[in-house]
Amino acid sequence: MEEKFSIDRFDKEELYCRKLGHHLTFDYCRSEHNGLPCPKIRDCWFEKIPIDDYLEQNFKPEEIAYIFETPKPKIASIFEIIQKAQAAKKSS
Numbered sequence: 293m294e295e296k297f298s299i300d301r302f303d304k305e306e307l308y309c310r311k312l313g314h315h316l317t318f319d320y321c322r323s324e325h326n327g328l329p330c331p332k333i334r335d336c337w338f339e340k341i342p343i344d345d346y347l348e349q350n351f352k353p354e355e356i357a358y359i360f361e362t363p364k365p366k367i368a369s370i371f372e373i374i375q376k377a378q379a380a381k382k383s384s
């Protein structure tokens with residue numbers, strides 16, 4: 293049978309946050325985004341806790357859809373910057 297995880301089940305778990313540069317506990321991560329989970333929560337926590345089951349059991353899919361959106365690949369934005377720089381050079 294699938295285990296049920298309450299919303300505060302992992303609150304005391306700790307890890308190093310690469311965004312903030314220090315250790316913090318899960319209770320911060322699950323409410324960092326205006327009371328909803330930090331967009332990085334799956335990347336940061338998947339090795340420590342069953343994060344997907346936890347999210348599924350405690351949040352509505354539409355509430356946390358932003359967590360599953362794939363960010364724009366970095367290479368695409370770098371390419372845009374180069375194109376803009378080249379265009380600016382040509383016009384000067």
Ligand code: SF4
Pocket residue numbers: 307308309310311312320321324330331332333334336
């Ligand atoms: S989930 Fe967000 S706040 Fe929590 S450790 Fe990761 S980046 Fe930091």
